Amino acid sequence: MALKHLSEFKNLLGNQQRKRLVLAAAEDLNALSAVIKAGVDGIIEPILVGDKDELLKLAAENNFDLSNIRMVHEPDPNQATEIAVKMVRSGQAEVLMKGNVGTSTLLKAVLNKEWGLRSGSLLSHIAFFEVKNYHKIIAVTDVAMNIQPNLQDKIAIVKNSVDCLNRLGYDLPKVAILGAVEKVNENMRATLDAALMSKMNQRDQIENCIIDGPLAFDNAVSLESAIHKGIKSEIAGDTDLLVMPDIEVGNVLYKSLVFFADAKVAAVILGATAPIVLTSRSDSDEAKYDSIMLAAAISKKS
């Protein structure tokens, strides 16, 4: 099975009880408006931790109805973040989202040894793209968190991502480990790591997916290109997940798809005990909303 549109995340939510999303330092209009809309649409149940006065002001200015929304007053963003993280840890919420607080502050709280959301895995970023001219959604990792992952990191990133795809209903996602070329080249670290991971997949060291690599981008997403080059691959042209060699590669691809290919995107941070929504100002409202849907769809029931 594979998803064609990001909007299908909503169908995955089904009739189960709404997941609770806690917005840390909620007095951030960008994040808040997406959360409120998702709340109104029944995607999630919002919990707002932040400066209550500021929240009421934003609500009045933007016509948000906060009457049925749980709010916790904490004007200090660092404190608010700690409260939000602890709420997820204690089972009062299933999804964490970043509001008016720096990414590093939020991640530090998530990684806190005493009260954070460590799961033992590496934190990693996964982005789902709906691109015209590709027959289904394509996931890409890691375009935002891990700068230069080594083999061990990449394995953790793939495991996080495969787990996420499994939760979305992909039994056996097709995972392409990207290189600039499809041949193993001893001078290109990415191609060596890719070959190793393919083998580890065959030996069931990385499960619940089909891994092939190295593959160049075009072989991974276009069967025609793969055939032209004479590449035999189970996943060529039908990739569900693209694994980037490093953040410079991923970042460029991410921005190229969004800007030049007019792709829709939803993204979430994996590897903690709960999914984390980390959107930036440059994300569209739609991207924020879709990211919330994604996080709700993959979150565990607490």
Add this chain to the structure above:
Amino acid sequence: MADLVKKSDRKFRIAVAWAQDPNTIGSIYKAVNEGFAEAFLIGDRKSIIRTCISKGCDLSLVNIVDAPDDVTAARMAVSMTASGETDIVMKGLVGTDKFLKAVMNKEEGLLVRDSVMSYVAAIEVPAYNKLLFVTDTAVIPFPDLHQKICMADYALDMARRFGIEKPKIALIGASEKISPHFPNTIDYAKMCEMARDGQFGDCVMDGPLDLFLACDPGSLEIKGVQTPVGGAADVLLFPSLEACNPFYKSLMLFTHSELAGIICGTTKPVVVMSRSESELSKYYCIALACLMVS
């Protein structure tokens, strides 16, 4: 691009190595027909004639040079170009590695001493209001500072030949911040310093910039970043082939972009296209190579 070439009112002589490929012959014949190219098709004479006939080419308009095999054809095409009999050398059906080996041959090849060979592509992207010159899409996996400097020089040179007097070049990174975690950004800072001293000629250079800051004016305000490139880059220099490759391939596959590219840093323009490229892409490459003949 083809218009610019036609304006030069010149016929460029092109040697094609192991030429018996329909797309290659079709593309070069189009250039011949439009009056800006003279073709020297090197390869198996019989197959070349057969391919020409099947493509409806007038055999009297092309020169055919017989060669026994692909390696010899590549060597002949390169040495004809090195000696000045032809202006441009183009790869036909011969494999890229064999072809480049001939190009890089120390005695008969087209290498400039100590120079860096690099690939520059001109890409027409529907969602962008002008051509983008992109480097390096094919040759240098992980460029060091010296190689990056050469890449910038070649790409700027190409942009200027398209009439862009003061090209804007963005040195692409994951963000706009210089960071020791990203060694490429240190190189970029040095290059910007050199650009201020005028070492890259008339141009606007800035980096590191992410793709949004390079190409989307709207992102400057959102991110609160000031850059003279201003979201209107003509040239994009990528930190690695790994980063550039998915970039341009995603454009080709998902956005119906058109690409033409050549190898720079050689004594004469070298046209290397994947064998699977369309006739039109190859034709654009030929036109680009003509434009780059000094």
